[in-house]
Amino acid sequence: MLLLTIILAGVFQIQPLAMTTSFDYRAKLDTSHSMMPAGFDSQNISLSLISPTNRSGVSGEFNITLDITSDFGTLNTTLFIDNSIYSAYNKTPLSVGNQDLTVNTTGLxxxxxxxxxxxxxxxxxxxxxxxxxxxxxxxNSLPNFEVDLLTPANESTLVDTANLDLNITSDFDFVNFTLLVDGVAYPSYNVTSIVAESQTIDVDTMTLREGWLNFTLVFEYAVVNVQETHLYHLEFLVDNDGQPISLTLISPTNQSQVSGVFNLTVEIASDYAAVNLTLFVDDVIEYNQYNETLFPYGVHDLTLDTLLLDEGLNNFTVLLWYNSETISYYYEFVVNNYGAPTVVILSPALDATFTGVQALELNITSGYGTANLTISVDGIATSEYNNKAVSAGVGFYNINGSRYENGLHVVTAHVKTAEGLEGSASRQLYFLDHVRFYVRGVTNYDEISGNQSIDLRIDTPYDNVTISVYVDDVLVPNLNNVTVPAGDSRISFDTTGYNEGEHNVTFWAYSTGGYSWEYRLILVVDNHGAPTVTFEGPSTDVVVGVTTFTVEVVSTWETVNLTVFIDDVEVSALAGLIVDVGEVNFEIDTNAYSKWEHTVRVLVTTEEGLTGEAEDVFGFANIKVEEVVSIAVVLVIGFAIPLRRWRGGGKIRAVFIADLLFIGVVAGLFLVLGINSVAFALWHINFASIWAIGAAFIFTNWLVPMAIESEEMEG
Incomplete structure (x- = not known):
């Protein structure tokens, strides 16, 4: 008996399950399994095993559930167990569909x-x-495995962290446990090894959706390398927000873009088995199938045809209610069934010539029948098409190219639909008016004179144009409908018949077909030109007393207006003098000015207002009263010293000789320094120099008599 007990214990020993990190519970719950054909294989009969899984363990009375498909309806069924016919199924008729074959294993x-x-x-x-x-x-000798839910009661309400208290009765020490919530493994219990005894399963319901949820407890263990699975199904109401009804948008994302027929997928969580739902789009019930429609809790697809809605942003309101309990959810979706419009410039071709009023050929594509068209040139909208409604398709759209300068321009066609979607196309074109020309070489307020030549640049699609020129709206005789070729040309007219000064010069060009172009300039006729002035005298840089100044005035005019300025101050006696052109003399009394350098400027003005001027710097060398007084004082003092000695009986001959020598030395120094004229001498004789030389003179007249007396006393 002991030996038999050891053998049986070895046979039924429970094998611990190896923990896996990639447990696929879906595969465990899959009810589709392939069969192993044996003996016969009919093309008109097919079978699918539903349960139990092939090679699984069975005991007691169990059902083999099959899905039978046949072209013949009822089939005779015979069950062989280890080649022996099981008496309950010996050519027993079974119909097609899901059928259970009940087998009692206790006698096997x-x-x-x-x-x-x-x-x-x-x-x-x-x-x-x-x-x-x-x-x-x-x-049939397997140990028992039973699970009892102690708390909370099945179909009760869960909030916050819920504790599922279980009492597990089993002969196994450990089992693998997985908790599925609505078919998804709960992270904390995903193939987790637990002790087969009383267990508390902690579930944080804040991580779960609101409403009724299916809780599936999956227990797994192995016997003789055969894996056994036990499933226990529970249902609880998760209600953390205190709301009896709630809604979660699954897809599409709020404020996303939708088109055609799409599914608005929502998940309804409710304390009730089913709630009423009404869908509003911009406060209107657009879909009758979702008007007071009863929906059970869970995930639902609301199939919506957006072609019934306006393009652009639409407000979707989902109203849920049960008796007096109501709640609304608001979403926004952009309906875009048409997409952005497109525009293609068919003609003119790239860099083609665009002359006058010409058409752009455009192909506008849009889901709408019309679109707003704006045609711009260099980014500025034209007056013809500025957000103007036009029909979709190929069309011709005229704009006036004569409003723009000749040359390359970028033309852009921009279309916009009622929903605000846009499309554009651009093309570079060469604008060439029927006639357009430019004046070269002269600009506004340039001076012209004599037989003036003017260069023109003619831009035209024609071979030539005619030109007429007007001065102050009077036709120039030799420039009346003159034919000039396209491109560069030169015209000329005599300006000597016009008054000096500004004139309005108007150029008119005419081309084939009566097209014209006007060009205006303000030009200054100047046949005399500005006068010139140069100093001719005096020839010295230093002048004294009343001095005559000479200037040479050159002008085509016979007389000019002359004004003299000294140090930018007008000389009243020499202001506005009418003088003949040529050599002009005028006098300046230098005594009226300080002994210093002064700028003499001569301004000459012609009758037309043109001016010329010359200026030079001169030294004004006049003698001042204080200088005359200083010289007198020096002489009196200088000669008073020897005369006083002479009256006292002294000799003054030597003093006079010394004075003559002193005067000679001073004069020689002046000559050495280049002071060789009276004017130059007066320029250098000033208050300071007078007293410097005078002091030396007085000292000499004082020292010489003393030296003579000393010599006589020694003798």
Whole structure:
């Protein structure tokens, strides 16, 4: 008996499950399994095993559930267990569809047994047969495995962190446990090894959606390398927000773009089995199928046809209610069934010539029948098409190219639909008016004189144009409808017949077809030109007293207006003098000015207001009263000293000789320094120099008599 007990214990020993990190519970719950054909294979009979899984363990009474498909309706079914017919299914008729074959294993041998099921259709002419081969581990001696939910009660309400208290009765020490919430593994219990005893399963319901949820407890263990699975199904109401009804948008994302027929996928969480739903689009019930429609809690697709809605932004309001409980959810979606419009410039071609009023050929594509068209040149909208409604398709749109300068311009066609979607196309074109010309070489307020030549640049699609020129709106005789070729040309007219000064010069060009172009300039006729002035005298840089100044005035005019300025101050006696051109003399009394350098400027003005001027710097060398007084004082003092000695009986001959020598030395120094004229001498004789020389003179007259007396006393 002891030996038998050891053998049986070895046979039924429970194998611990290896923990896996990639447990796929879907595969565990999958009810589709391939069959192993055995014996017969009919093309007109097919079978699918639903449960239990092939090679799984069975005990007691169990059902083999099959999905039977047949072209013949009822089939005779025979079940062989290890090649012996199971009496309950010996050519027993079974219809197509899901069928249960109930087998009581208590009378069968223990261990792996072959279950072969034969399906037959018998006819007078032929027989059709199909068999499947299954293996089940029959073990009626397996230990018990039971799970009881202690708290909370099934179908109760869960909030915050919920505790599922379980009482597990099992002969196994450990089992693998997985908690599925609405078919998704809860992260904390995803193939987790737990002790087979009383357990508390902690669930944070704040991580779950609101409403009724399915909780599936999956327990797994293995016996003799055969994995066993036990499922326990529970249902709880998660209600953390205190709201009896709530809605979660799954897809599409709020404020996204939708088109055509799309599914608005929402998840309804509710304390009630079902709630009423009404969908509003911009406060209007657009879809009657979603007006007071009853929906159970869970995920639902609201199928919506956006072609019934306006393009652009639409407000979607989902109203849910049950009796007096109501709640609304608001979403925004952009309906875009048409997409952005397109525009293609068909003609003119790139860099083509665009002359006068000409058409752009455009192909506008839009889901709408019309679009707003703006044609711009260099970014500025034209007056013809500025957000103007036009029909979609190919069309011709005229603009006036004569309003723009000749040359390359970028023309842009821009279209915009009612929903605000836009499209554009651009093309560079060469604008060339019927006639357009430019004046070269002279600009506004330039001076012209004599027989003036003017260069023109003629831009035209024609071979030539005619030119007429007006001066102050009077036609120039030799420039009346003069034919000039396209391109560069030169015209000329005599300006001597016009008054000096500004004149309005108007150029008119005419081309074939009566087109014209006007060009205006303000030009200054100047046949005399500005006068010139140069100083001719005096020839010295230093002048004294009343001095005559001479200037040479050159002008085509016979007389000019002359004004003299000294140090930019007008000389009143020499202001506005009318003088003949040529050599002009005028006098300046230098005594009226300080002994210093002064700028003499001569301004000459012609009758037309043109001016010329000359200026030079002169030294004004006049003698001042204080200088005369200083010289007198020096002489009196200088000669008073020897005369006083002479009256006292002294000799003064030597003094006079010394004075003559002193005067000679001073005069020599002046000559050495280049002071060789009276004017130059007066320029250098000033208050300071007078007293410097005078002091030396007085000292000499004082020292010489003393020296003579000393010599006589020694003798």
């Amino acid at each position: 041998a223990e261990g792996n047994l072959n279950f072969t099921i034969l399906f037959e259709y018998e006819n007078m002419t032929w027989d059709e047969k199909e068999t499947i081969y299954l293996v089940y581990f029959v073990d």
